[in-house]
Amino acid sequence: MKRLLRLGKLFVAVAASAVLAFQAGAPASADDVRARSAPPVDFQLPFTCGQQWRLDTWAHAPALDMVREPDQVGTEGAVLVAAADGVVNMSFSHANAGNVIQINHGNGYFTTHLHLQSRSVAVGTAVKQGQTIGRVGKTGPTSNGHPHLHFELGYDANGNGEASWGTSTSERVRPWFDGVEYGQSNGRTWRNVARDCGGTPPTSCSGVNLDFSAYATIRSGSSGDLVRAAQCRLKDSGNDPGAPDGAFGPNVQSATRAFQTDVGLSVDGVIGAKTWTALLSYGSTPTLQSGSSGADVSRLQRALTAALGSTVGIDGSFGPETGQAVRTYQSSRALGVDGIVGPATWGALQDGR
Ligand SMILES: [Zn+2]
DSSP: OOHHHHHHHHHHHHHHHHHHHHTTOOOGGGGGGGGOOOOOOOOOOOOOTOOEEEEEEEEETTTTTETTTTTTTTTTTTTEEEEEEEEEEEEEETTTTEEEEEEEETTTEEEEEEEESSEETTTTEOTTOOOOEOOOOOOGGTTTTTTEEEEEEOOOOTTTOOOOOOSSSSSEOOOOEEEEEEOSTTOOOEEOOOOOSSSSSSOOOOOOOOSOOOOOOBBTTTTSSHHHHHHHHHHHHHHOOSSSBBBBBBHHHHHHHHHHHTOOOOOOSSOOOOOOHHHHOOOOOBBTTTBSSHHHHHHHHHHHHHTTSSSOOOOOOOOHHHHHHHHHHHHHHHOOOOOOOOOHHHHHTTTTE
């Protein structure tokens, strides 16, 4: 499966470079250098409940290319749904982008979908969030024949009633799905993103203890509960090490190497402090601060325990101890010290810093 995945990345990279060629020479969009707050529209990932998708910016942030997890199988022909309520503003076949649908969601926000296999809504149609609007495909030469959804969130900055799309100078902004921001910079990947359809998000870690007072280095030959925790987090990150049996064998080692490659760590197949930090923090990047609570806070507390090499209580509640740990981490990693876990702090953790 890993081999398939690597091969798949290559193909998407080729597809992305074709899109790039279509945009060559244009300057970076203002959105690349400006953080935006969440839009007033509650967008969801535009796919069917229960599916997981890989999101990449490649070289066209904040636009996203989306393929099905774990190996892209099922991308072509996948049902595309409206990310939020709106009215269809465009539904046509474009010479470069293939079948295009753009939806006007109000408040100046538009979603634009390229390379569709088919379109099932006409201009002027009112759509509800989650309603089918078409199917994912590979139409238009800029898809390079590789099935994927090219997705843009647009904001009508010049107030002309439209949001331009398709190039780095268009009015595209960072997409948000289920309250999480994506598309911050080029070369970013988000794995196993699912539409929040209620209920518990899929995880490989149910029944596996992830909470430890220290995350010791584990390597080939290690065994026990720490190995089991690493196995389920590797699987969550899209690098399946096989059954969570608590034994650090060849499959765990190769999954670790693949994960280290993904996040840009030195590739040694050993799970030390840096790899633990990246592995334990892996996932979405919601802003967390004093008073926050839930599974994302627990994930932060585990990552801080690994990064700092000292115990941070893992209780899912962002209190004074967590706040102090965040400040210590930010200070030691030359980040802005504000005790708030935003994109920069999550990014550092997920890079294994
Ligand atoms: Zn694209």
